[in-house]
Amino acid sequence: MIIGTAGVLLLGLILVYNTLVRYRNNVKKTFSSIDIQLKRRADLIPNILNSVKGYMEHEKGVLTALTEARTSILRGSSNQNVSEMAKGENMLSEALKSMFAVAENYPDLKASQNFLDLQEALEETEDQIAAARRIYNESVNTLNTKTEVFPSNIVASMFGFKKENLFEGAPQDRKNVTIEF
Amino acid sequence: MKKRFFPRFFYSLPYTEEDLQAAAKNAGETLDFPEDFISAETRRKIEENRLELLAQQQYIDAHPKHIIINRLSWILLLFVVGSLGIILFNLENEPLVQYRKHLIMLSFVVITGSRVFATKSRSLIKDFVKQKVAKKNSWLYDPKLSYEKADALNTQFPHVFFRGDQSISVEDEFYGVQNVESKSYYFNSGLYTYKIKKRRRKGITRYKTIRNHYICIKLVKPLSVEFLLKPEIAGGIFNVFNSKEIDLESDEFNKLFSFSYTGKKEENSAEIVKNLSPAVQLGLIDLAKRRPSFRFFFSKNTLVFLFRGELVPSSFIGLSTLKTKSYNYSGVKNEDVERIENEIKNITDLAVSITKYLD
Numbered sequence: 001m002i003i004g005t006a007g008v009l010l011l012g013l014i015l016v017y018n019t020l021v022r023y024r025n026n027v028k029k030t031f032s033s034i035d036i037q038l039k040r041r042a043d044l045i046p047n048i049l050n051s052v053k054g055y056m057e058h059e060k061g062v063l064t065a066l067t068e069a070r071t072s073i074l075r076g077s078s079n080q081n082v083s084e085m086a087k088g089e090n091m092l093s094e095a096l097k098s099m100f101a102v103a104e105n106y107p108d109l110k111a112s113q114n115f116l117d118l119q120e121a122l123e124e125t126e127d128q129i130a131a132a133r134r135i136y137n138e139s140v141n142t143l144n145t146k147t148e149v150f151p152s153n154i155v156a157s158m159f160g161f162k163k164e165n166l167f168e169g170a171p172q173d174r175k176n177v178t179i180e181f
Numbered sequence: 182m183k184k185r186f187f188p189r190f191f192y193s194l195p196y197t198e199e200d201l202q203a204a205a206k207n208a209g210e211t212l213d214f215p216e217d218f219i220s221a222e223t224r225r226k227i228e229e230n231r232l233e234l235l236a237q238q239q240y241i242d243a244h245p246k247h248i249i250i251n252r253l254s255w256i257l258l259l260f261v262v263g264s265l266g267i268i269l270f271n272l273e274n275e276p277l278v279q280y281r282k283h284l285i286m287l288s289f290v291v292i293t294g295s296r297v298f299a300t301k302s303r304s305l306i307k308d309f310v311k312q313k314v315a316k317k318n319s320w321l322y323d324p325k326l327s328y329e330k331a332d333a334l335n336t337q338f339p340h341v342f343f344r345g346d347q348s349i350s351v352e353d354e355f356y357g358v359q360n361v362e363s364k365s366y367y368f369n370s371g372l373y374t375y376k377i378k379k380r381r382r383k384g385i386t387r388y389k390t391i392r393n394h395y396i397c398i399k400l401v402k403p404l405s406v407e408f409l410l411k412p413e414i415a416g417g418i419f420n421v422f423n424s425k426e427i428d429l430e431s432d433e434f435n436k437l438f439s440f441s442y443t444g445k446k447e448e449n450s451a452e453i454v455k456n457l458s459p460a461v462q463l464g465l466i467d468l469a470k471r472r473p474s475f476r477f478f479f480s481k482n483t484l485v486f487l488f489r490g491e492l493v494p495s496s497f498i499g500l501s502t503l504k505t506k507s508y509n510y511s512g513v514k515n516e517d518v519e520r521i522e523n524e525i526k527n528i529t530d531l532a533v534s535i536t537k538y539l540d
Contacts, residue, residue, distance in 0.1 A: 033430045131459035135431045
């Protein structure tokens with residue numbers, strides 16, 4: 001009887017432990033997917049800077065913001081720091097928005113094929129980042145829930161499974177939409 | 182005014198040479214499609230079918246009461262013929278002995294005939310609406326049933342299609358293009374129907390009709406790998422022990438889909454993972470949730486999506502929901518055109534939006 005109960009408990013422990021390991025590995029895998037897409041976008045920035053600098057000589061602030069955001073992402077990526085990467089990603093999104101807004105004033109730049117191609121590549125990468133972020137956050141939520149609910153929280157604390165940080169979007173993305181009637 | 186075609190069956194519309202000429206004049210321009218997407222011969226046939234449909238529409242525009250008059254005429258004819266049959270059959274017998282039984286039979290014949298007529302005329306009205314959707318977007322619409330097309334699909338994509346053993350056909354075909362950013366994606370969609378043996382009772386084999394809708398999208402840049410995605414059957418607790426052949430980022434994706442491909446895993450997996458980027462995974466999850474019982478086939482230069490059921494479900498364009506009426510016809514209603522167009526585009530847009538990430 002005692003051996004039977006111990007056997008069932010051990011089996012349960014193994015199952016919960018394996019599930020937690022699987023969820024943790026999934027978080028790592030989904031994080032690397034964001035990392036790849038963010039690096040891909042960061043790699044596009046020097047090309048964008050090259051293509052716009054001839055036109056936007058007087059817009060130094062916009063170009064500096066782009067460079068700084070890129071550096072922040074790369075630094076976050078090398079430290080495997082989700083918060084820093086998310087911050088860099090938000091900075092880069094803002095800087096790109098400003099740059100495209102300023103580009104409206106330069107018709108020659110807007111018509112340039114190279115610039116259009118880069119814009120398209122950026123848009124695609126942004127879609128991929130958004131998708132990767134959604135998948136990452138889902139996997140983090142699954143792991144975090146598992147580490148909090150009973151009885152897996154006991155196994156999680158026994159083997160040191162910790163809650164992971166979500167990859168948060170830019171605050172302006174979460175603003176309430178005002179509907180005017 | 183000479184009638185060029187008499188009704189092939191009682192529900193069809195007769196149209197004249199003038200209707201056909203007017204249809205050709207008002208047909209509008211359709212898009213140019215690449216030769217490897219649609220052959221010149223197929224296109225010619227579809228154009229003929231399209232003109233025939235437009236000519237019928239031209240005819241009903243001029244004779245809006247035709248369908249109701251035709252229906253009433255056929256009901257009357259069935260009634261008269263049926264009554265005569267009963268009288269002749271009972272001449273030698275007591276006329277009123279089997280009166281009740283024969284009256285039930287007569288009612289059955291008249292009601293069935295009337296219902297078949299109603300279904301067929303409704304189908305014709307749906308074709309008019311779909312034709313208008315096609316015209317609005319400069320697409321091609323083929324209302325006719327085609328066995329050749331089904332054969333072609335079976336040969337080209339045997340992993341996806343070749344199923345069933347009876348009456349394998351394709352109908353309700355659209356050929357169109359969707360522009361995404363600077364690229365044009367050609368698509369072909371249609372209803373792929375086949376029958377499977379259900380059961381054999383009293384020496385009679387019964388068949389079940391299966392309707393699947395497909396969307397084929399021509400890829401701008403060919404893929405270097407071919408693979409099939411099907412619904413994952415094993416789930417729940419068994420997933421703890423199963424190690425999946427190809428594990429992607431999204432857990433939901435891994436639970437929903439299973440992979441099939443020819444060749445070794447190490448030769449294919451890297452390419453498959455590369456193609457199924459996060460955005461593609463989410464798009465496929467979305468599609469699979471909207472239309473369960475799916476198959477997605479990534480071929481070298483075409484993406485094939487196959488779903489159980491119709492692209493525009495029958496319930497969606499049933500008699501009660503359709504604003505274009507067959508018995509009180511007053512032209513194809515824009516409301517119907519927009520609803521059906523939206524329903525078609527909901528799925529095709531999503532399918533194309535996945536394709537753009539592969540190029």
